[in-house]
Amino acid sequence: MDIVPLPRAGIGTVIGLMEILDDAGGKDDVFRLVKELQMELDDILPVIEAGKLMGFLQVTDGDLVLTGVGRTLLRSDINQRKDLLWDQLLKIKVFQEVVEILKSRQRLSVRRDVFVDLFEEKMSDEDAAQLLKTMVDWGRYAELIGYDPEEEVIYLDTEE
């Protein structure tokens, strides 16, 4: 399994950053933004990385720019945004791998520990646990994957 940690950023922070960029005409200088938002670089960088990974942002010559699909997301309602994110997450390697594993199981579900153990082969225990947490957060929002905290089971979200 070819996996690396995901940036530690929630969907809400990514969309918030996109909205601020949109107010600036779709493009702004990264360091000017950091100053305006009074954020530390360490706090905003994961958000930018997450936005890039999702395909909603790109960085060009020190400027942060909204992509076409990013603009489309901002013009969409909540459920359309989830559909867009669903499409974008399936372009990310670790989501592809996890979804394949889930699809291969009869109940389309796997115990959480199984994924954490798999991830720990490639990274630290802490990073592995965080990776799963971020995947569940993004995956739940996109209604791509679900997590049952009682049974500690990750499952493919097939509900319409």
Added chain:
Amino acid sequence: MALLDITGVYKTYTDNNRSITVLEDISFSVEPGEFVCLVGPSGSGKSTLLRMIAGLDQATRGSILYGGRPVTEATDHIAVVFQSFALLPWLTVSGNVELGLEARGVPKQERQQRANRFIDKVGLDGFEEAYPRELSGGMKQRVGIARALTVEPELLLMDEPFSALDALTAQNLREEVLTLWRDETLPVDSVVMVTHGIEEAVLMADRILVMSARPGRIKADVPVDLPRPRNPKDEAFSRFTDRIYSLVL
């Protein structure tokens, strides 16, 4: 008729022959469809006023009328969203959202259906079985908002709903609250929001009530005549924000 009519309201706390007046002669009304923000320094009594409107506290003097009737206790028509989310940690997202309906004795199937509608509206589909400990601040506040909407209030009261969130999450949720307020399929007609963020008030409100330091009085009642959607980068927005700042100081 105004949705909310507040006339000559005072709030005084008395203890050991000492009395402190936190609100003095507060009078204003809120019309159907209005988004009103209360801004002012800490300690100006904004949150106290909100609690009284919600029926969670009583005025020492004066009247608070909702739909022409005195507010004496919590009512179905008014719901509150809190700064600190106020979620029950032992309940899932669904459980927290259904709470108000469960307290009213609404049967399980009906309250699940009603709750699911608002879980969908605020983008919490997929999180129904999550516990609050698994959620980010922004998601927790979405639960708070869904819980408030599920009782189908006409008036939504929000007490600094974004101040416990980071700047980016707050930005996202502000836009989503405006979208929910404008959604004609939802029963929420009017919003009264307490905030210490002037830019936030200018972004969201039809009217801004500027309160003084304690005892809190209404210093100014300012209609926000900027067209929507509003952009904080616009010159007119900056000028308006400066004007409100000058009224606060």
